Amino acid sequence: MSDSADERSMLPYIIGATVLFFLGVFGTTYLPFFDDQMQAPNENAEIRNYSLDSAEYRGREVYIREGCHTCHTMYVRPVLADSSLGPISQPSDYYYEAPAMLGSKRTGADLMWVGNRWNEDWHREHLLNPQKMLPGSIMPRYDYLSDEDLENLVAYLMSLKPSPQSEGRPVD
């Protein structure tokens, strides 16, 4: 009978639901801030800590505006599927990254270290017409970007290189 008495009050549900929720919030969103690995930036983070008036910073804003992150990750894992993408990502690489754009979908290739793969001219041509550079590509054409936006975006992509410090880092 105590069972049905419980079912009559809203309070146990309200309190229970709230407490259990905040336990999970604490564990999965708050505690991680205090993990050692999250505490300090490394050289890669410094490279990506663009000053507000730099071309790279403005390029990153274009990257966000155009939604490049909906098709591209920046997230190299210690797994075979990522073995030729470059050094494995570490928390400290992203120290200054806001918003963090690790991504969730690889419709196109991972761009964590894309600055190592191609040169400026390739990127420019590729953004203007991906199908021309790589026939069969399904990346949209970004030929509508202003020259300034395009140059800034290329500068941003070229800045996505690992620092010499990450040279020794395992790649698979």
Added chain:
Amino acid sequence: MSVKTEIDPFRPAKIYFYSSLFWLGAGLTYGLILSLKFIWPNFLAYGPLQIILQYGRIRPIHTNIVLFGWLTMANVGALFYIIPKLCRNRLSFPRLAYGSAFIWNAVVFAGTVVLTLGYTTTTEYAEWPLWIDIIVVLMFGAIAFICFATIANRNEKQLYVSLWYFMGSLIWLIGLYIIGNLPYKMLSGVPQFLIFWFYGHNVIGLWFTTVGVGILYYLLPLLTKNPLYSHKLSLIGFWTIATFYVWNGPHHLQNGPIPLWLMKAGVIPSVMLIIPVWSVLANVFGTLKGKWHAVPHNVPLMFVVVGSIFYLITCLQGPFHSLQGPSSVIKFSDWVPGHAHLPLFGAFSFIAFAMMYYAIPKIIDHDIHSKKLMGAHFWFSVVGMFLFAFSTWTAGVLEGLAWIEGAQYGMQFVEMLVGMRPLFIIRAIAGALMLVGQMIFVVNLAVTIGKARNAQKGQENSA
């Protein structure tokens, strides 16, 4: 004229339901355009449309419209209908409830415009900018306030299962929406990304899922005309989902730059989620006992049964993906959108369809116009969902395996993509079927509503 003073107590539910139908059509249209861009990347890339319908801009528009325009509005409509029914009273603050629907429509519209213009926070399912988020939280607050006030003033002593789920969902929704939408320049790095996925995962699990399960528990006895199989099971289901779901965010960073303890903290609760889904399924099958013969003749019941099976598949997939091994193959691939559509379209949209087929005739006092069209809606939706799941899961596994073989960037990556084209085509066909099904749904309801209006007018004239 004195007859008119009594306003319809279900007006708020009605306007939420009707609005959600518009967003359902809009959201699925965006989805179809996206799927066609996988086949023809320059699809509709003419003049200003090239920018307005650019993939990177409309992908978040698709997700936000279906989540907050369609399913959230359908859910709120259901709350405003079911809660007074279960409490045997009337909805508190009906004017506020009615007015909130207009604001909510304006919010979804503004969000769509803003995303089209390229303003985004990049947080998945929370791309709307801060000023919209503030309105959203106030709206959720108002909706929760209305619902809790109605429950507090109830004339029925018992709190039926559905009400537990609704109360939990409303609390969780507000909490997780605030946490997920903290100003994005305030935080940074991996911890911020963890917050993004705390939000992305839980908005599904602690709002869409839990409201959907609440609706399911409401509909099940009514549609089958059997008493609910087991209250104990539903109690277990509620407390296990409340305990474990919220811990699942980190599994979205599996194999990623997070500490090992956190990866584990994400996996274990994912596996535990089998308990709540099992409790729901056991209740569905238990309640249906002796009534299976009725299922094929009852479209809302078919949606409920198939929807709960899709829910089961989702929840079996979830723990599987959260493991390191499977995650290393399918993470980031097209498997992921396949998985995401399963609960949101396959399970909880199906339950919302059943809800509307059940509630709208009661609200407007008129039977659904066509049973045939209801059946067509069901089959288009189910076949669409199956094809979508088949094509994305297959593509996902093949992509993952191609990456393992080294097709990770450049021309090799493109060769892999070219190989996926047939599957992308199947996915677009699936999208088209889903959209056609929903158009049938909307037309059928619109005709029903029109007929009800005419009947009412006829009555007034003869009176």
